[in-house]
Amino acid sequence: MADPACPLCGGKAGAFHRAFRDFLRCGACALTFVPAAQHAEPADERARYETHRNSPDDAGYRAFLDRLLEPLAARLPAGARGLDYGSGPGPTASVMMRERGFVMRDYDPFFAPDEAALRETYAFVVCTEVVEHFRRPAETFQLLDSLLEPGGVLGILTGVLEDDAAFPTWWYHRDVTHIAFYRPETLAWIATRFGWTLERPSRDAALFFKPASVKAKE
Numbered sequence: 684m685a686d687p688a689c690p691l692c693g694g695k696a697g698a699f700h701r702a703f704r705d706f707l708r709c710g711a712c713a714l715t716f717v718p719a720a721q722h723a724e725p726a727d728e729r730a731r732y733e734t735h736r737n738s739p740d741d742a743g744y745r746a747f748l749d750r751l752l753e754p755l756a757a758r759l760p761a762g763a764r765g766l767d768y769g770s771g772p773g774p775t776a777s778v779m780m781r782e783r784g785f786v787m788r789d790y791d792p793f794f795a796p797d798e799a800a801l802r803e804t805y806a807f808v809v810c811t812e813v814v815e816h817f818r819r820p821a822e823t824f825q826l827l828d829s830l831l832e833p834g835g836v837l838g839i840l841t842g843v844l845e846d847d848a849a850f851p852t853w854w855y856h857r858d859v860t861h862i863a864f865y866r867p868e869t870l871a872w873i874a875t876r877f878g879w880t881l882e883r884p885s886r887d888a889a890l891f892f893k894p895a896s897v898k899a900k901e
Contacts, residue, residue: 687718690863691820692872700850702857706864712872714820715844715864722818723859729793731860732772739778748776748811751840754884755807756783758836763806764788766830769813770795776811804832811840815861828877834895837879840888841865 687707689696694711704721708714723731737744759765763785767777770789777787785807790800808830817823827837842855844864855861870889874881879891 689714690716690818691869693821702851706856713866713868715866717862719818722862728860732793735772737771737773737775739775744775745779748779748840750885751809751811751838751888752776752779754888755809755836755838755890756780756785758890759785759807762786765807765809766790766800766805768808768810768827768830769816776809780809801826801830805830805835806832807836807838809838814839814841814865815855815863817863820863824873824877828893831893833893835893837891837893838888843867843870843886845886
């Protein structure tokens with residue numbers, strides 16, 4: 684059977700690594716991904732998330748999230764309205780941004796399935812430890828773009844694959860719900876695809892800035 688097309692850019696993908704499942708690499712955008720046939724069932728995926736013990740009371744977890752939230756907050760106007768997309772069973776990023784004076788809403792397909800939240804737009808959207816779970820990243824990034832107001836900011840926090848040679852021993856791919864892995868050039872491809880400007884305030888964090896206006900084509 685031929686390898687499936689890349690779920691992010693549609694490019695040609697080939698074998699990258701084999702462990703307890705297959706990992707494919709796109710030759711165009713460098714996304715490393717698990718083919719759909721090997722994704723966890725939704726019930727198993729939810730059960731895995733329910734074992735997470737992320738909480739606003741965990742100082743270590745808060746420090747981890749601040750790799751993204753601190754630089755994001757510094758770039759936002761006071762009181763800006765945001766969405767925590769993929770907030771999980773214990774929303775924490777939204778709590779921390781509320782503490783900074785921002786107005787927040789939560790969305791999670793399992794734990795906060797508020798579809799009305801996806802029909803509004805926001806000054807910023809945060810995805811903390813979320814994008815590695817995207818089954819259909821092309822569609823989901825398109826959705827995230829639609830959620831951003833002109834001039835809005837998308838902040839993501841994920842384990843970025845900096846060193847291919849380290850992949851076989853990288854703990855990140857051992858989580859069965861982690862199915863999409865991003866290299867620096869993958870993040871750059873996403874920025875180009877949507878016309879965003881990319882900043883990386885830390886190894887794990889990326890800020891994508893949507894243009895305040897779109898120039899009319901001549």
